[in-house]
Amino acid sequence: MIQRLAYAVNIVGAKLFLKGSLVDGGIHISFGKIRKIGKNVNLPKADKKIDAGGLIALPGLIDVHVHLRDMNFSYKEDFYTGTCASAAGGFTTVLDMPNTDPPTNSAERLKRKMEEAERKALVNVGFHALPPEDPSEIVKIVKLGARSFKIYPDALEGLMERGILTKIFERCASLKALLTVHGEDGEKIKEIEERLMKQGRL
Numbered sequence: 001m002i003q004r005l006a007y008a009v010n011i012v013g014a015k016l017f018l019k020g021s022l023v024d025g026g027i028h029i030s031f032g033k034i035r036k037i038g039k040n041v042n043l044p045k046a047d048k049k050i051d052a053g054g055l056i057a058l059p060g061l062i063d064v065h066v067h068l069r070d071m072n073f074s075y076k077e078d079f080y081t082g083t084c085a086s087a088a089g090g091f092t093t094v095l096d097m098p099n100t101d102p103p104t105n106s107a108e109r110l111k112r113k114m115e116e117a118e119r120k121a122l123v124n125v126g127f128h129a130l131p132p133e134d135p136s137e138i139v140k141i142v143k144l145g146a147r148s149f150k151i152y153p154d155a156l157e158g159l160m161e162r163g164i165l166t167k168i169f170e171r172c173a174s175l176k177a178l179l180t181v182h183g184e185d186g187e188k189i190k191e192i193e194e195r196l197m198k199q200g201r202l
Helices: 079-088 107-120 135-144 153-161 164-175 186-198
Strands: 008-018 021-030 033-038 048-051 061-066 091-096 124-129 148-151 179-181
Touching: 061 079, 079 091, 079 107, 107 124, 107 135, 135 164, 148 164, 164 179
Parallel strands: 008 048, 061 091, 091 124, 124 148, 148 179
Antiparallel strands: 008 021, 021 033
16 A cells, blocks of 8 residues: 655745746645645645755646556556656656556456555556446446546457447447547558568568
């Protein structure tokens, strides 16, 4: 379990971007959350003080397309190592893609990933999901908090043949759930790769 700060910290001597310009000031953090931003002299008392030395303090960045892997792909990366890298780069919120092992295509799997992220992640983690085989389960996945459903082209043909794709579109529309399609043609990429290899360019 990741330990959250249980004391107050003041970051002073920072430059803050407020109302369109940089101003001198500081940030008060208590129990792991920013509670106040303002001039150094107006910050509440804290257990610890960090001098920013005139560095610019900006809000955390958001990355809506990350592959944190974990589960059966944890040998590549997991929620801890991936969010360590996120935090080091200034990203405080990331959205994990669903093409993992197992894929994020059911409420049960999404819940399990959310629990793993809660235990390991150092930053805020949200999730994209794959459309489930049973379109009625989309409601459960949305209620759990999935940010979107992503469809990959290699899955489109099978979904269209069985009439599932239309049901997915209709269900997502009725719930105002975001649906995205991965813009990549696997067959075309393979064809180009083979041509480039024959030309000795790959």
